[in-house]
Amino acid sequence: MELPRELIVALRQAEWVTALTGAGVSQESGLRTFRDAQDGLWAQYRPEDLATPQAFQRNPKLVWDWYAWRREKVYQAKPNQAHYALAEMAKFIPHFTLITQNVDGLHQAAGSPSVIELHGNIRRVRCSVCGQVHSQWDRDQDEVPRCTTCNGLLRPDVVWFGENLPQAELESAFEAAQRCELFFSIGTSGLVQPAASLAYLAQQQGARIVEINAEPTPLTPFANFSLQGKAGEILPALVKATFHSL
Numbered sequence: 001m002e003l004p005r006e007l008i009v010a011l012r013q014a015e016w017v018t019a020l021t022g023a024g025v026s027q028e029s030g031l032r033t034f035r036d037a038q039d040g041l042w043a044q045y046r047p048e049d050l051a052t053p054q055a056f057q058r059n060p061k062l063v064w065d066w067y068a069w070r071r072e073k074v075y076q077a078k079p080n081q082a083h084y085a086l087a088e089m090a091k092f093i094p095h096f097t098l099i100t101q102n103v104d105g106l107h108q109a110a111g112s113p114s115v116i117e118l119h120g121n122i123r124r125v126r127c128s129v130c131g132q133v134h135s136q137w138d139r140d141q142d143e144v145p146r147c148t149t150c151n152g153l154l155r156p157d158v159v160w161f162g163e164n165l166p167q168a169e170l171e172s173a174f175e176a177a178q179r180c181e182l183f184f185s186i187g188t189s190g191l192v193q194p195a196a197s198l199a200y201l202a203q204q205q206g207a208r209i210v211e212i213n214a215e216p217t218p219l220t221p222f223a224n225f226s227l228q229g230k231a232g233e234i235l236p237a238l239v240k241a242t243f244h245s246l
Helices: 005-013 023-027 040-044 053-058 060-076 081-092 167-179 197-204 231-243
Strands: 016-021 095-100 120-127 154-158 182-186 208-213 225-228
Touching (some): 005 231, 016 167, 060 154, 095 167, 182 197, 208 231
Parallel strands (some): 016 095, 208 225
C-alpha cells in the first residue's frame, strides 16, 4: 500500500496525537473477539449469561470459568507489529495518547506507557463487593476466589454489558480526543459507544481522522485518511516512512 504523503507530513509535524484501538488489533495476535470465542463448550451461552453483573450474581462459577479460559488465551498471545509500532510512534510524538477497547494488556506488553483502558484488563481481578483490585490471586482452587480484604467474590476487572465505563479513563479519553491534531481509529468497528464518538469529537475540534481497518466502518466516509488493511502491516510502514526516513 502506498501511504499518503500528506499523512506522513502531518504525523511528522504533529505534537498531539491520539489513537484508539479495538478488537481488530488483537485479532492479529490470534485473539478472537468476545462473540467469536463463544464456540465449543461456550457456544450454548448467550453473552448475557457470561458478561453481565446479573450473570455473575446468578452463577459466579460459570462466569469465572469463562474468563479464566479467555485469560489463558491472552497469556499465550504475544504483541504483534501494530502494538510495537504504536509504542514506537509514542517515542516521536511529544503528546501521544493511546486509548484501547481491548482488555488483553498487549499494548503494555509491547512497551506502550500509560494506556487508557476503557474496558478494563482481563489480567486483573477486583472484588465484587469492596472493589479492591488484585493482580494476584489463588489460581489453583476450584471455587471462585475471594477477596483477602472483605471475603467478597473476585470478578474480572473488565466492563460488563450494562456497566458504565470507568469515569476517570473516559474523561481522559475525551480530553485526549478534544486536544489532538491527528486521531487514529485502528481495528475498531466504530459501533461501540461511547468509544465510537471519540473520532467525531476530535474532528469537531479540528483534528484530522486516520482510520486503519480491515474493512469499511461507519467512520470511513468521515475519515480524512482511510487505510484499508492489516494494522500490523500499515502501522509499521507508516512509522518507518514518517520517522525513520528523514
